Amino acid sequence: MKINILPIKKMIGSAQSFSFTTSTITLELAETTAGRCEAAPVQVNVEIVNNGQSLEIQGQVRAVVRYICSRCLEEFDREIVADFSERYQERPVQESTDLDITEANYYQGDEIDITGLVRESLLLSEPLQPVCNEDCRGLCPECGVNRNQETCSCQQQAIDPRLMALQKFVKQ
16 A cells, blocks of 8 residues: 655645555455454555654554454454554654654655555454453353353352362351
8 A cells, every 4th residue: 555645745734635445455464363354345544744854644444354252252243443643754864862753664755655554553453352242141161052142051150269178168
């Protein structure tokens, strides 16, 4: 995803917005995500501002990903929305002590490739343990039935294994 920055580079204070759709295959996300993205469209909105010292890129990326719930093992779709922001400079500033400028990325020519930035934003927005909904009751540890769909007659008295020794005093 290369963006032509020639019109923005020439005038300090200028800004330009871009909006485009790409795919998870282009971003190489199909095998790297916790969910499945199988050629799903990814919407990217970007604004580039020339502040005189660098080009500031701010944007948002949206994608729908299919996950498997970590509690009930059912598939569900979830939209991921990730904001990103980055600074780019045309050439390195030598011995700069300004923290904001030293954190900039560099570009050459009249294009900036933001593929890596968009890909990284999506990967960082993925949940560690995807859950179909916050009230998901998961699977029964005894019989394995999905407790969201049906109830079982299993005893749900989970006793902390560290306190099992005290149970014999209760029986006496």
